[in-house]
Amino acid sequence: MFSRILIANRGEIALRIIRACHELGIEAVAVYSQADADAEYLRLADEAICIGPARPAESYLSIPRIISAAEIADVEAIHPGYGFLAENAHFAEVCAECGIAFIGPTPESMQLLGDKIAARELAERARVFIIPGSEGAIEDEAEAIKIANKIGYPVIIKAAAGGGGRGMRVVHNDITLRAAIGGARAEAEAAFKNGALYLEKFISEPRHVEVQVIADKAGNVLHFYERDCTIQRRHQKLIEESPCPVLEEKRREELCKAALRVVKEANYVNAATVEFLLDKENRFYFMEVNTRIQVEHPVTEMVTGQDLIKWQLKIASGQTIDLRQKDIKHTGVAIECRINAEDPAKDFSPCPGRITKFILPGGIGVRVDTHQCQGCTVSPYYDSMIAKLIVHKKTRDQAINTMKRALAEFRIEPIKTTIPACMEILSHSDYASSRIDTGFVERLLG
Amino acid sequence: MSENKETKLQRVKELVELMKANDLVELEIADGDSKILLKRPQPVGPTITQLSPVPAPVITPAVPVEQTVQAQTPAEQQDVGLAEIKSPIVGTFYSASSPDSQPYVDIGTRVSPDTVVCIVEAMKVMNEIKAETSGTIVEVLCETGEAVEYGQLLFKVKPD
Numbered sequence: 159m160f161s162r163i164l165i166a167n168r169g170e171i172a173l174r175i176i177r178a179c180h181e182l183g184i185e186a187v188a189v190y191s192q193a194d195a196d197a198e199y200l201r202l203a204d205e206a207i208c209i210g211p212a213r214p215a216e217s218y219l220s221i222p223r224i225i226s227a228a229e230i231a232d233v234e235a236i237h238p239g240y241g242f243l244a245e246n247a248h249f250a251e252v253c254a255e256c257g258i259a260f261i262g263p264t265p266e267s268m269q270l271l272g273d274k275i276a277a278r279e280l281a282e283r284a285r286v287f288i289i290p291g292s293e294g295a296i297e298d299e300a301e302a303i304k305i306a307n308k309i310g311y312p313v314i315i316k317a318a319a320g321g322g323g324r325g326m327r328v329v330h331n332d333i334t335l336r337a338a339i340g341g342a343r344a345e346a347e348a349a350f351k352n353g354a355l356y357l358e359k360f361i362s363e364p365r366h367v368e369v370q371v372i373a374d375k376a377g378n379v380l381h382f383y384e385r386d387c388t389i390q391r392r393h394q395k396l397i398e399e400s401p402c403p404v405l406e407e408k409r410r411e412e413l414c415k416a417a418l419r420v421v422k423e424a425n426y427v428n429a430a431t432v433e434f435l436l437d438k439e440n441r442f443y444f445m446e447v448n449t450r451i452q453v454e455h456p457v458t459e460m461v462t463g464q465d466l467i468k469w470q471l472k473i474a475s476g477q478t479i480d481l482r483q484k485d486i487k488h489t490g491v492a493i494e495c496r497i498n499a500e501d502p503a504k505d506f507s508p509c510p511g512r513i514t515k516f517i518l519p520g521g522i523g524v525r526v527d528t529h530q531c532q533g534c535t536v537s538p539y540y541d542s543m544i545a546k547l548i549v550h551k552k553t554r555d556q557a558i559n560t561m562k563r564a565l566a567e568f569r570i571e572p573i574k575t576t577i578p579a580c581m582e583i584l585s586h587s588d589y590a591s592s593r594i595d596t597g598f599v600e601r602l603l604g
Numbered sequence: 605m606s607e608n609k610e611t612k613l614q615r616v617k618e619l620v621e622l623m624k625a626n627d628l629v630e631l632e633i634a635d636g637d638s639k640i641l642l643k644r645p646q647p648v649g650p651t652i653t654q655l656s657p658v659p660a661p662v663i664t665p666a667v668p669v670e671q672t673v674q675a676q677t678p679a680e681q682q683d684v685g686l687a688e689i690k691s692p693i694v695g696t697f698y699s700a701s702s703p704d705s706q707p708y709v710d711i712g713t714r715v716s717p718d719t720v721v722c723i724v725e726a727m728k729v730m731n732e733i734k735a736e737t738s739g740t741i742v743e744v745l746c747e748t749g750e751a752v753e754y755g756q757l758l759f760k761v762k763p764d
Contacts, residue, residue, distance in 0.1 A: 192755060208753040209694050223754065226694040226726040230751035256727075 167239030178467035191217035235259035284419040291358035319350035363595035369417035398454040403592040460492035460550035501574035510538040515571035519564035695726035
């Protein structure tokens with residue numbers, strides 16, 4: 159096991175990793191930008207190194223600064239968290255060149271699965287249903303029209319180098335397809351430095367279901383069941399839960415096994431999430447693989463009793479997974495609400511500022527993952543997440559009930575947060591009966 | 605095809621003008637094996653010009669890395685009016701260019717903005733840190749081999 163690692167991230171995930179490290183007897187070195195200099199969680203790190211000014215490009219996204227810090231702190235490994243450099247294959251390569259273990263997959267599998275077209279082809283090889291679409295990148299407008307008519311409108315234009323909901327456009331006919339292609343290519347070029355596009359059939363009113371997997375260097379792969387992340391606004395998840403309320407056992411098993419086949423086919427190591435869309439007939443279609451630990455990982459931890467960050471550390475240090483699939487059970491229902499510093503009344507625009515009152519909810523089955531505290535400041539330079547509120551109960555009704563109570567207890571003042579929005583969603587009858595799709599939040603809240 | 609020194613210098617000058625005109629802070633161009641990285645002064649902190657990796661022996665510190673949680677400010681008292689030289693990068697501080705050389709500066713040394721005051725080594729690259737101010741060194745806050753973080757105080761200077 160490692161004796162000392164560096165966390166190339168900030169905020170709640172940095173704190174989450176520090177906690178896992180300390181329980182495993184690993185020293186945790188944190189890095190921070192000047193904007194985070196007063197963050198309280200830094201005191202929990204064994205060492206904290208200032209790496210730059212506020213701008214992410216000069217701090218958390220700066221490979222030289224992070225590697226420098228890793229060298230002077232003499233660490234054996236780096237955990238990239240999520241976001242920032244977590245899915246940057248070049249960063250993983252640099253770590254390897256510098257003799258520092260990267261807690262995540264190899265650069266090769268990151269690159270393979272980061273290319274959404276290659277990932278689709280891989281899923282097909284793994285005998286997993288993919289959304290009908292183009293075979294590879296579309297060459298030109300004429301080809302796009304041909305494919306779109308073959309698979310049937312509406313279709314969605316996606317960037318091969320994109321992902322995470324970015325660079326996508328839905329079109330309903332030849333005219334709008336023609337109009338959209340040029341713009342989509344330019345956007346992809348600008349955002350991802352790669353203008354390659356592909357088409358998929360647009361599945362209307364889908365559910366978003368993803369499977370948590372881990373894999374070790376010996377080739378063992380395991381799943382920790384699924385999460386339903388259908389509650390999204392503009393492709394940003396807001397509420398997640400496990401298990402998926404509409405999946406029967408047989409379909410769940412098929413879904414999880416499909417996820418394992420994808421990961422095996424990619425020779426993947428460490429933690430990953432395989433994302434699927436579920437249509438109205440509960441048929442699932444492969445969408446993409448996220449080659450990192452995800453924000454909503456606590457939901458899985460609560461229903462399975464497993465510590466996913468510890469698994470990442472163990473796998474990266476060379477340990478094999480000593481669990482068997484049949485030993486992993488899921489019990490009860492877990493729901494997570496993302497509490498962001500955003501104003502729902504103003505189109506969810508970010509609300510940075512100082513938190514003068516911060517009172518956490520509590521009680522049986524309530525978990526709060528947060529780096530913030532009273533007197534701390536939500537800075538404008540980074541994402542707006544303040545906390546993750548997770549609830550775990552025996553039944554879904556109980557979980558919803560407890561989550562509503564916990565949201566009502568949670569006081570964050572004076573900044574605006576997504577607490578009222580989460581409350582509204584949880585109180586809606588469609589959420590209770592889980593008659594939802596990925597468009598639900600925008601229809602409800604705008 | 606190798607360029608002569610003059611062409612190279614001319615190109616560097618052109619790149620500098622390009623940066624100023626577009627208010628760029630950092631510009632890196634890689635061309636085969638050669639690479640150039642130019643940085644303009646930040647609002648706070650000195651400019652650094654990164655040298656390509658020096659084939660000369662790398663100085664390996666014998667001094668263990670120190671805790672760098674806080675900037676190493678000594679007992680404050682009247683530092684009013686003193687200018688500060690802070691590290692613009694994370695790395696290892698060296699007071700001289702090699703173990704056998706004299707330190708670049710010491711207490712009492714007069715500096716001007718372009719005076720190299722120390723080296724901070726990051727990822728095997730020896731970055732020369734410039735004073736960015738005029739005056740006399742009154743305090744040296746780091747020791748050779750010490751780990752420094754971004755913004756860490758290196759020297760205090762009494763302005764002219």
